[in-house]
Amino acid sequence: MTLNRRSFLRATSGIAGALSFSPWLLAAAQNSDVGADVVIIGGSLGGCAAAIAALRRGKRVVMTEETDWLGGQLTSQIVPPDEHGFIETRGANASYRKFRNDVRDYYRQNYPLTDAAKAKPNLNPGNGSVSRLCHEPRVAVAVFNETLAPYLQSGQLTLLLEHVPVQADMDGDRVGSVTVRSLKSGDEKTLTAPYFIDATELGDLLPLTGTEYITGAEAKSDTHELHAAEVANPANQQAFTVCFPLQYVAGENFVGDKPADYDFWRDYVPALTPPWSGKLLDLSYSSPRDLKPKKLGFDPTGAATAGTLNLWNYRRIVDANNFLPGSVPGSTTLVNWPQNDYVLGNLIDVSEAEKQKHIAQAKQLSLSLFYWLQTECPRADGGAGFPGLRLVPEMAGTTDGMAKYPYVRESRRILAEFTVTELHVGAQQRAEIVGKAEKNMKAAPFADSVGVGSYHIDLHPSSGGNNYIDFASLPFQIPLGSLIPRRVENLIPACKNIGTTHLSNGCYRLHPVEWGIGEAAGCLASYALETKATPRAIRASADKLADFQRGLVAEGVEISWEQS
Template sequence: MTEQQSTYPAHKQSNHETLQADVIVIGASLGGTLAALAAAKQGLHVILTEPTDWIGGQLTSQAVPPDEHRWIEKGIGAPGTFIEFRERVREFYRLNYPLTEEALENPILNPGNGWVSRLAHEPKIALQVLEDMLSVYVNTGRIRILYGTVPVEAVTEQHRIVSVTVQKNDHAPAGVASYTTLFGSYYLDGTDEGDLLELSGTEYVSGAEARSDTDEPHALDEADPLDMQSITHVAAVDYIEGGDFTIERPAEYDYWKAYKPSFSEYPILSWYATDANDTSKLKEFTLFPNEQGVTSLWDYRRIVDPAIWTEKLSAEVSLLNWAMNDYYASPVTGVPLQERLPNLESARQLTLSLVYWLQTEAPRLDGGKGYPGIRLRGDILGTEDGLAKAPYIRESRRIKGMYTITEHDVSKELRGEQGIKRYEDSVGIGSYSLDLHPTVVTHRTFYIPNYPFEIPLGSLIPVRMTNLLPACKNISMTQIAGGCYRLHPVEWNIGEAAGYLAAYAIANELTPQEVYASTEHVSRYQELLENRGVQLHWPEEVEEEVLQPPTS
C-alpha cells in the first residue's frame, strides 16, 4: 500500500482503540508464538495477534503433529526450548493420563504411537504446554494476546512500518474493539501466509521461481507466483466398531469423487497416492494395519493410543492429513477475497468428502465397502465439526532478503561430498527432506533427499524494510528450499531468532541490516542465541554420519 494511506474506514469506527508495545507480532503461528516469547524473555513488551482462539499454528489450530528428524531424541537439531517443549508434552501425559507402567518408564514416550512422528500427540496438549511456557509473561502483562483478530492495514513511512491495524473476527472474545491500531518499534510477521509483507509493501516472492532466477534443477522454466503448495484442512476421527456415524453427504462430494489429479490414473478419493520414495510412482494404501503388507494410514497420524493406558477412556484417534485431502485445485494465497473464500471452503469440503467416502465407499481389504464407524471428533480439535480451527498452510509469501536459500544449499545430490552447508551467520539448524506437496497450478510434487542444514541470518533480513522481520515460513528462500524449512522445529527456530534479533536491535539502537553488516554485532547476537539454547551449527559427528556411504 502507499505510505500513510488507509485502506479501511477506521476514522468512522466508534469502536476503535490504540495499543503500544516494543514489539508487535502479527500472527501466533508456531514461529510467531516463539518470537513473542523470545522478545519477552529479553525484557520487552509484546503484543501478539491471532485469528483463532488458539496460539501455536501448525501444532495446535492446524492439527499437525511435529515432523522431525532422526537426531531429535538426542537433543540435537532444534532449539533448547523446542526440546523442552517435547519433554513437557511427555511429562503432561505422565502426570495426567492413566499410562501403563511401561509407558510411564519409556523415556521416548510417543502418546499416540503414530509413525509420522516420535511425538504424535493431541493438539490440545500442545496448546496447554505452549500456554504454560508463555504464562509468566502473559500473566505479568509483558505479552498481551489479541485473539480473534486479523491484520487489515499497515501504515508505512519511508522504509519503516508506523502502525498495523487489526480487525476483530468471529473468534474475538467479548469486549474486543472492532479495530485496534498497534504501534511498536518492531513488527514481526508470524502469519502463515506472510500477510504483513503484502500489507506493508515489503518486497516478497510467492509461489514458484523460474530456473533462470535460481539455477535450481527442479524450478519451473517460468515463474508462477500462484503455483503454491497444496493446503490441507485436517480432521480428527476415531473408529467405533459396529457404529454408524455417517455424516450428511457433503455439498461437493460428487465433484471430489470424480476429481482426478493430473499425475494419477485414480481419483483423489482412492487408496492410491504418490509414493514419497519415488514421486513418479503411485503407492497403494489402506485404512487399518493388516497382514497383507498394504501401508496403513490409520496409525500414520494416530494421536491417541489407549493401548498404553490402564483405563479404556477413549477409542484411538487419528488425524486425516493425507494425500487424499491435499487441496491443490486452486490457490488460496494471493487471490482476491471473492476467490479465496470459496477455495478455502472447497478445501474444507474435500476433507468432509474424504470422511464421507471412508464411511460409505472406501474399498476394504476384505472386499467390503466403507467404514460407517468412522466418527468425527470435534472435541479433540476444539471445534463442533471435527475439522481443525484453521487449514494447514504449507507455503507463505517470502521476503526478498539479503541471502536467499535455494535447493543448492540443502539438496544431498547437489551438495555431494561438500556435505552440510555452513554459514558464518547461522542462527539455527534443522533437517528435513525437500518435501513439496502437489502445487496448485502444475501439480508438481517432490521429495528430494537433503543434508542437515543451517538457517543463515541473511535470510531473515529484508532488502529494504528496517523494522519488519519474518518469523515463520516467510524467510528469504525459494519454494523448493521451503519444502524443508517449513517444518515445526525450524519454524520454531526462525521465530525465536526473529524475536531475539528484534530485542538485540532495540537494545543496541540498530536496524537488522546494520546488525547483519557488522561481524562484531553478528557474533554478539549469535552469542545471545547460544546463551538462550539455540544451536547454531551441526556437530561434526552428524556431518561425518551423513557423509558415510549407504550400507547395503
C-alpha cells in the first residue's frame, strides 16, 4: 500500500509517545534531597552508557540531563555516529552494538520501509557515507527511552530532565552532594551518592567540585607530542557546531527571510593558520590532511558531483529510497560541515552571557548557511541555489529546526592518574618511538584497559586560530587511569572529560569510544561499591584490577583488539 504523509504520521505515531516519558515514568523524587548509589550528571551518550551499566548491575541511579532528550551528540546534537570501519563485528562493546541493532529494529517495526530495506541486516536508514548507521536523532531517543523504561517504572532509576548542576559540596577529597536546578521551574534538588559521574558535554562538575582539570592546547614541552603547540593556550579549543537537519522537496520553494547576520557570514573568511581556502560559505575548504584548498560538491538530489564528495550524501539521515513511495516528503541530510564550524569563541570557562552569545552567533552561522544553500549555492547547471530545501524542526525537536544543543568536540579534561597522549596512539610518533614502519605499528598497550576504540586524530579549526590538525592514529585502548582524577576519590568522568590531551582527544571523542568510556565509568562505580574499594585502589591492586577486567569482558566489554 502506498502511504501519504498523513498515513506515514499515523504509522509512526508510536514514535511520539516514545520520545517523552509519561508522568509515571518521570517519577523524579518530589523531595528536595534525592539519594542513590550512583548520581550521573549529564545524559550524554557516555552518561546513557554509564546508567545502563550501573542499572544492569543492580545499582540505584539518578541521572540528570540539561535538555529534554537523552543521548548527547547522537540526539540533542543530531550527529550520526562517526565510527571505524570494523564497527559491525569488532572494536566496540556488545551493549553499543545492541543499541545499534535496536535502532535498526525500531525502523523495521515503526517506519514504512520498503521490503528491500527491511531485509538488510545492516540497514542504514539514511545511506549516509559517514557511517553505516545514519539515522534520525529521535529514533535514538526512543530506543534510550524504551531501554530505561523498566528501571524508571521500578524506581531503580530517577531521571531529571532539563536540570543542570549549580553547586557541589565537598567533604575533603570526596564529593558529598551535587545540587541541580530545574530549567523549567527553578526548583533545586540536592543529590547524594557514594559515587558521582560527570557525563556533561563540557565537564561541568569539574569546576564545581574543585577537581583539577585542563582545557585547550598543551605545550610540546609538557606533553612531548609531535604535533603539539610550542606554547600552551588553554583558550585554544576546537570549533563547536550548531547542527541542523535539512530536507529537499523537488519543485517547492521554501526561501524565507534573510537571517539577521547573513551579510556578515556570507563574506566571512576564517583567520586561521595555515590560511583557510577563502570564504567560509563556499564549496571550497581546507583539506584536513594537507590543508590545500579542496572543492566539495552539493546536490540535494543525491547525484554524483564531478569527482568530489557530495555533502548531501555525507551525513544523509533519511534516504527516501529506503521508504515506501509517498511516505516521506523527501530525503534529509544532517548539516555538520566545515561551513558551519564556529571558531569565534568558546563555551568553556566563560560567563553564561558570553556562552549564550557564542551559541546564538553559531546558530546565525548555521541559519546563514541554510539560506546560502537555498539562494546562492552553485548548481551544476550554472544556476544558483536550491529553494526546495527546508529545515525540519520535527526531527530536531525544536521550533527553529536547529539542534537543541551545540555539537561539542572538546571538553574540560581531568588531570588524571594517567593521561593518553599522541605518543601512545599517533601512528607517526609511535613509528618514531618503536622504530618500525607505520604499517606494522600498534598503539601503546595499557595493562589497565577498560575499552577500545579506533579513529584518526581529527581536530577541527580552533578558536585559537589553528586550521585542521588531522593525522593517522592506531587502534587504541582506554586506560582505567584516564578515568581517575589525581586527587578527588569519588568522581568519575564518562565522556570527553577523561585524561587525554588536546590532540589525543581528537580520536577519543567519537560515539563508540564515548560509549565505551561511559560504560567503563558505570561499571567502575558499581564495582567500587561492591568491593568497598576506591577506583584508585582498584587500579593499584593487581588482583582487583584483574577481577574488574574479567567482569567487564563477561559483560561484553572489549578491552583489547586481540580480544575482538
